[in-house]
Amino acid sequence: MALSRNEDQRVSLHTVERLSVYRRKLEELSHEGVEFVHSHQLATMVGVTPAQLRRDLASFGSYGNIARGYEVAKMITTISRILGTDKLQNVGLVGVGDLGRALLSYRGFEERGFHIAAAFDIDPAKVGRLFAGRRCYHLDELEPVIAQSNLRIMVLASRPEGLQDIIDRAAAAGVRAFLNFVPRTTVTPPGCFIERIDISAKLEKLSFLVKQQEQCT
Amino acid sequence: MALSRNEDQRVSLHTVERLSVYRRKLEELSHEGVEFVHSHQLATMVGVTPAQLRRDLASFGSYGNIARGYEVAKMITTISRILGTDKLQNVGLVGVGDLGRALLSYRGFEERGFHIAAAFDIDPAKVGRLFAGRRCYHLDELEPVIAQSNLRIMVLASRPEGLQDIIDRAAAAGVRAFLNFVPRTTVTPPGCFIERIDISAKLEKLSFLVKQQEQCT
Numbered sequence: 246m247a248l249s250r251n252e253d254q255r256v257s258l259h260t261v262e263r264l265s266v267y268r269r270k271l272e273e274l275s276h277e278g279v280e281f282v283h284s285h286q287l288a289t290m291v292g293v294t295p296a297q298l299r300r301d302l303a304s305f306g307s308y309g310n311i312a313r314g315y316e317v318a319k320m321i322t323t324i325s326r327i328l329g330t331d332k333l334q335n336v337g338l339v340g341v342g343d344l345g346r347a348l349l350s351y352r353g354f355e356e357r358g359f360h361i362a363a364a365f366d367i368d369p370a371k372v373g374r375l376f377a378g379r380r381c382y383h384l385d386e387l388e389p390v391i392a393q394s395n396l397r398i399m400v401l402a403s404r405p406e407g408l409q410d411i412i413d414r415a416a417a418a419g420v421r422a423f424l425n426f427v428p429r430t431t432v433t434p435p436g437c438f439i440e441r442i443d444i445s446a447k448l449e450k451l452s453f454l455v456k457q458q459e460q461c462t
Numbered sequence: 463m464a465l466s467r468n469e470d471q472r473v474s475l476h477t478v479e480r481l482s483v484y485r486r487k488l489e490e491l492s493h494e495g496v497e498f499v500h501s502h503q504l505a506t507m508v509g510v511t512p513a514q515l516r517r518d519l520a521s522f523g524s525y526g527n528i529a530r531g532y533e534v535a536k537m538i539t540t541i542s543r544i545l546g547t548d549k550l551q552n553v554g555l556v557g558v559g560d561l562g563r564a565l566l567s568y569r570g571f572e573e574r575g576f577h578i579a580a581a582f583d584i585d586p587a588k589v590g591r592l593f594a595g596r597r598c599y600h601l602d603e604l605e606p607v608i609a610q611s612n613l614r615i616m617v618l619a620s621r622p623e624g625l626q627d628i629i630d631r632a633a634a635a636g637v638r639a640f641l642n643f644v645p646r647t648t649v650t651p652p653g654c655f656i657e658r659i660d661i662s663a664k665l666e667k668l669s670f671l672v673k674q675q676e677q678c679t
C-alpha cells in the first residue's frame with residue numbers, strides 16, 4: 246500500500262513526541278529481527294492504547310496491511326522523514342564543559358540523524374582545539390559559523406551567564422531551535438523554539454515522589 | 463506569618479514541576495540580591511498566570527505579606543523542604559561512560575541537594591577506580607552498595623543491554639526512583655517511579671518543528 250500524501254500536515258506536539266517513542270521501539274524490534282508488528286502489540290510495548298497509536302499513525306498514511314501488521318522498516322523510514330531526521334543535519338553546541346563534551350562524544354545523536362558540526366566556548370584553553378573531532382570556535386565566531394555550517398538547531402550547555410544574549414545572537418543568525426540544558430529561564434525569540442532539559446528538576450520530582458510515598462506507607 | 467501545616471499533602475505532579483521552576487527563578491533572584499517578590503512579578507518571570515502561581519503556593523502555606531511580596535529566601539527553603547531536597551541525599555549512577563562521567567562532574571546536582579555517592583559499571587578498566595572522587599563498583603555489587611549508601615534514587619546512563627534487569631535488581635534492593643537516560647523502553651517495577659530524559663527525542667521534536675515552520679513560510 247502506498248503512503249498517502251498528507252505526511253506533512255500539522256500535527257500536535259504530543260503526537261510528535263509519541264512518534265519518537267514509536268520509532269525507538271521499532272528500532273529495537275528491527276534490531277531483534279522483527280519485520281512486522283501489529284498495532285495492538287506495538288501499543289502495548291510503548292504503553293499507549295491501540296486507538297491512540299492508530300490515530301497517531303493515521304495522520305501520516307498507511308504502514309502495512311492488516312493481516313501481517315505494520316512493516317517495521319517502512320515505519321522507521323516514514324517516521325524519520327516526518328521528523329526531518331532522515332538526512333543527517335548539522336547542529337551547533339555552545340559550551341564545551343563536562344556536559345558539552347559528553348554530548349560531543351555521544352554516538353546516539355548521529356544514529357538519530359544529528360551531527361554536532363561545531364562547538365563554541367570562550368575558554369582560551371578550549372578555543373581552536375578539536376573535541377571528538379569537532380572544532381571548538383570562540384563564541385565571537387558564532388554568526389559566521391552558523392551561516393557556514395547551516396545550523397538551524399543549537400544545543401546550549403554553557404554557564405548561565407550571558408545565555409539569553411547567545412540565544413538572541415544565534416536566532417538573529419538563523420538558528421530556529423534550541424535544546425537548553427542550562428538551568429536558567431530564557432525568553433524565546435520570535436519564530437524560534439526552545440526545549441529545555443532540566444536534569445536537576447527531574448531529580449527533584451523523583452525526590453518528591455519518593456518522600457511522598459514514604460510518608461504514605 | 464507562620465507556615466501552615468499542610469505542606470505535605472498530596473499535590474499534582476504538574477505542581478511539583480512548577481515548584482522546581484519557581485525555585486530556580488527564586489535562586490536567580492536571591493543571587494541578584496532580591497529579597498521580596500510579588501506573585502504577579504514571579505508569575506511573569508516564569509511564564510505562568512498569577513492565579514496559577516498563587517494556587518500552587520497556597521497548598522503549602524504562606525510565604526510573606528501582601529504589601530512587600532513573598533520572601534525569597536523563605537520560599538526557597540520551603541520549596542526545598544517540599545521537594546525533599548533540603549538535606550543532601552545519596553543517589554546512585556549506573557554506567558560510567560561519557561554521559562555518566564559528565565553527570566559525576568556536574569556540580570549542579572550538589573547545589574540542588576543530590577550527591578552521586580556510588581557509580582556502577584562492568585568495564586574492568588573502570589571498576590575500582592575513582593571518578594570525580596566517587597568509587598566505581600562492579601554491577602555485581604549493586605545490592606550491597608544500595609543498602610550501604612541508602613540509595614533511593616538511581617540514575618541510569620548505561621548501555622541499553624540488560625537495563626531492565628538492573629532496574630529490577632535495584633528496585634528489589636530498595637531503590638524507589640530512576641532517572642533514565644537510556645533510550646530503551648522499560649517496565650516500571652511496582653511502587654517505583656521512572657523519569658526518562660531522551661535527549662535525541664527532544665532533538666527530533668525540534669527538528670520536526672523547524673521543518674514544519676520552513677514548509678509553512
